[in-house]
Amino acid sequence: MGIIARIAFAVLAISFMTFVTFFGRLPIFRNTPIAWLHRAIWIYLPNTLSAIDQRLTSGRVTSYTSRTWNYMMYDKHPTILIFFFLLLCGSQYMYLPAAWPHFTTFNKVVGSLAIILPYLFLYLSAYTDPGEINPSNHARAMAQYPYDFSLFLPGVTCQTCRLLKPARSKHCSVCKRCISKMDHHCIFINNCVGAGNQHWFVLLLLTTGLQTLYGGVLGAGIIAAKVRTRYPGWSVWPWGNGAPPFKQYLLAWGWGIQDKVGMGAVTMLALLTSPLVWGLLAYHAWLIYCGTTTNESMKWSDWQADMDDGTVFRRKLPADRAKDPRVEPVWTRWPVEAEQIIVRTDDGKPPQSKHPLPGVGEWEPAWRLRDVENLYDLGLWDNLLDVFFPGYSFRDQEFPVAEQRGRKRRTKKTQTETNGEVEG
Ligand SMILES: [Zn+2]
Ligand SMILES: [Zn+2]
Numbered sequence: 001m002g003i004i005a006r007i008a009f010a011v012l013a014i015s016f017m018t019f020v021t022f023f024g025r026l027p028i029f030r031n032t033p034i035a036w037l038h039r040a041i042w043i044y045l046p047n048t049l050s051a052i053d054q055r056l057t058s059g060r061v062t063s064y065t066s067r068t069w070n071y072m073m074y075d076k077h078p079t080i081l082i083f084f085f086l087l088l089c090g091s092q093y094m095y096l097p098a099a100w101p102h103f104t105t106f107n108k109v110v111g112s113l114a115i116i117l118p119y120l121f122l123y124l125s126a127y128t129d130p131g132e133i134n135p136s137n138h139a140r141a142m143a144q145y146p147y148d149f150s151l152f153l154p155g156v157t158c159q160t161c162r163l164l165k166p167a168r169s170k171h172c173s174v175c176k177r178c179i180s181k182m183d184h185h186c187i188f189i190n191n192c193v194g195a196g197n198q199h200w201f202v203l204l205l206l207t208t209g210l211q212t213l214y215g216g217v218l219g220a221g222i223i224a225a226k227v228r229t230r231y232p233g234w235s236v237w238p239w240g241n242g243a244p245p246f247k248q249y250l251l252a253w254g255w256g257i258q259d260k261v262g263m264g265a266v267t268m269l270a271l272l273t274s275p276l277v278w279g280l281l282a283y284h285a286w287l288i289y290c291g292t293t294t295n296e297s298m299k300w301s302d303w304q305a306d307m308d309d310g311t312v313f314r315r316k317l318p319a320d321r322a323k324d325p326r327v328e329p330v331w332t333r334w335p336v337e338a339e340q341i342i343v344r345t346d347d348g349k350p351p352q353s354k355h356p357l358p359g360v361g362e363w364e365p366a367w368r369l370r371d372v373e374n375l376y377d378l379g380l381w382d383n384l385l386d387v388f389f390p391g392y393s394f395r396d397q398e399f400p401v402a403e404q405r406g407r408k409r410r411t412k413k414t415q416t417e418t419n420g421e422v423e424g
Helices: 002-023 033-057 060-074 079-102 105-127 138-142 198-230 246-257 261-290 294-309 380-388 399-423
Strands: 170-172 177-179 184-186 191-193 312-316 340-344 360-365
Touching: 002 033, 002 246, 002 261, 033 060, 079 105, 079 198, 079 261, 105 191, 105 198, 198 246, 198 261, 198 380, 246 261, 261 294, 261 380, 294 312
Parallel strands: none
Antiparallel strands: 170 177, 184 191, 312 340, 312 360
């Protein structure tokens, strides 16, 4: 059954290319073929096509295409959101009438949730304010996070919004506004993912992952049951003991879905796209675990590149450092403060104090990201708290808690050292 194999291959190829196109620039893929493919898609291919177009139509096609492309990618409009919504509706329309009668009561209850929840979280992700920063809420936005003197420095103004950039914020060129704790702009929800809606976005990924997996597995079960009426002992898993040759395996699939082609196609689409959704969810879970964002992980990766070049230096920031209230919040809800500053130099020598930089003591070279602290990582549970209850004040219980946290971090280190001594 060549056609089944071809559909499966096409869906896999499209999923893979979508993944590379949108996620190939992530730091994890640096120096891998995925990053190269991403560059090929975004730089080499457009450049080649535009060179050909220059010769043939003196660039008319390019200018039209790039206008359309810029509109698609960098203007705020719900095209992809509508596509995503229609994909969900269309798939369910093709899948449910054939599959529903085969469901047990339990699957009907769980299945209903799996159908409804992605719509709910899609709506909430798309229409919840991701954390727009404007003059009226600027002071509050500034009090969310302290500057870490690594990725975010006080005193930087957004050229467009003309407001001081709070720590962890970023200006979104699509939404044309600064967003608190900006992660990235997502065209599937036609909105930024930021402090205000990151939790809805994570739940959207989780429920979409569950829907594709659950629907895919149930669909495959129904098809397998049908196949077994003709080929007893046939299994969905093609690599078991006594499994038929692969060609025969695909033939059986083809026979199984022939009277329910719509449901079969959606089942395959669900099973093949599910890993993509779970991969994205795992990536966001990893970011939360590390206490960082997509935006910040890229900045960290730039720092790593400079550290490899040996041009990064760090030194201590005193705890009783005087803050300039014109550019830096005097109080934040965050329980810890920056204890270090890191800087890049052009010549690989420690910074010369032409412009006095904050901090005390000697500059030491920083070689590895492990040598510098991520101020925004409080540990998994507090990081989750920060994502799911944006604006939660880690200092509501007054300063002693903050002190304890600070002390806990320091004690942990001392304890390890003491343990080492005892063992040594
Ligand atoms: Zn801005
Ligand atoms: Zn945006």
